[in-house]
Amino acid sequence: MGRTVDQEVHAAFVEFRAKEDDKCLSVQCIYCQQIRAKNTSRQKQHLLECPGLRGHPNAPQPQQAAPGPNGIGPANGYSATPNGPAATGPGAGPGTAAGTLPAANGPMMSNGVNPHPNAIQTPLQNMTNRPPLPTPGAPPAPAGSSAAPTAQQRPHATPKSTKSRASTSNLPAPPLDDVHAAFVEFRAKEEDKCLSVQCIYCQQVRAKNTSRQRQHLLECPTYLNVMKDSIPANNLLHTFPEGDIARSLQIPVPTLELDFRMSIKLNPKVTAGQSLWGQRDWISFVGGQWAGRWGKGIVLPGGQDSQIVVKELATSIKANYMLQTADEPPAYIVVKSNGWLTGAKDVLEKLNDPNIADTINPSTYKYRINLSLETGDERYAFVNTLMWVGSCCRRGQEVIFDAFRIN
Template identity: 50%
Template structure:
């Protein structure tokens, strides 16, 4: 590594120590009224800027008044520019120095720092490293390998409680200030660090075999290929919470005859009520349930109702119910008779639906984006639904 004259350390792209020593004495600090941040003023050219040590160093190396007062710094800068250009094989390095600038302008820079005369630090300025500024190479002549990111680490975020449960914490001796942690699955010991422990678990083969069994997708009869992202992706399991029950009183069924997909029936709503976690109210008359019966008496449900709340200023909520009513043929035939339907237990058939709500009332606008599934039962001239919010 080249040592330049007048420099306190080898030339590695860092600014001269002269400026490190002078930067605080070359500026006067002050705070304008109302400002939260400090400002500084150069005592050589009176330029004012926000307090920032790195920028202050850059300013000194471009301040003509400072360079005139410190000719050794100007000389060193010109030598540094020439040396850096020679190392990088830049034929214009000497001409840049001779043109009056102590160091060539930084490519891509603009504004007040366009022609700053300083040697850029790659770690700060993002400029390419020269051969002299690169880190030392390993014994085999290649840079030391960087720590590799764990493959698919973002696909499964191991909960913190699982990380703690997977390690046994201890101290090697009473004199140790830091805790150590031992993986219970492979026995590897490391310093206690939650992030590193989580990374270790994502690479631990013993833990991975157990984790794979926990993923619901890997318990399916048919599975994705192991290298497919979907095979290792953990998705949150939805929850179900009973949110409300709705009871709808209906008129006798009106058969509309065969349609494109089956026999259609129209069932009109004459009223009803509902009650739930977020309120209660009534079902207004006028709603319709259009049922389409296909083979084996399976029936498609497509209903629209209007719910009204019991608030002092009532809100109106549109309720759309869709689903299927299925069961054994003799059970479904008995359900067509309002009197016989009372004697059919709800578990003998499946009335499974989805619910969709829409309202313009801000008190209940959370219903607009909620997703519901539910089950129902027929009792004479009444249909009862339970609606479960998916969480």
């Protein structure tokens, strides 16, 4: 009996792999040499629109075929010998001479893209060792026969059905913009309606499909290595072992945003002397002011800073004070800060002298604090769960600092 429609479709395409380790097959139409991902439904549709079939004298044409010896005509409406005499070379179809299929490095497409730059074998070479489909009514080929398959006997290897393998990567699914950036789009021929894409990391070619492109990236070794290298923790002097989940997690990087500036006037410091941890100094606040993105107001008198001066005059700072907003009625916000004032000993000595502290460049020492805010006023309740870091400047009996919100 005649071949099925699927067999006719498969006979019109040469199957090959762009690279030996590719999981997905590609196919090339024997009539127009267009390359696409293997998909029977799309291959059928392609044959209905194939420019190489238009007016082709030897192409299979739908017709009312004469019934065979048993009175039954071909089931699919094509003649039993659709492609005429056997082609002259292995795997060569009618109107397709051996040598017109892609070379080892693949043909250049009309847009200059080479769809198979790393191909190991041509489709023609891949065909030489595959078993042919039997011709209806023909005896089986003798063992060891090296006869070239005819057009009716075009080899067709159906890969074993496998469930799509889940990604083994712990990286998050790449965003749409990254998916598009990872693939080069091209058309095998200018008149093609469907685009093909090529992965810029491993050069694999496939039909354009965003979901499958995203899944491909999660299984592409080169892409995964590039992404792992982009994780800041993997570029430190010491890193987690290869394969550890902590090595492949992409964690958001916080950013800093200037939120407010504060100026605090200080009373002269009172020294309590050497304690168990160092020299204890006590500084109370006269008051001050603050202004920023979400409000402004004053620093209430009565705040205090408890400092410990240690080796080389480095100073540990722990301060508590209260802000009052300019609203009516005002809101009250408690501030807790701690940090360190460090630098060269001679610079810190000058900084502790109120008479010359104003002349010291803030970039010659490091005065850094972290802050937390707390309030029961609903208008400013958002500050309760935020964090800030401050960069400070000491000016005699005054401290001025910028507070940066950690986002």
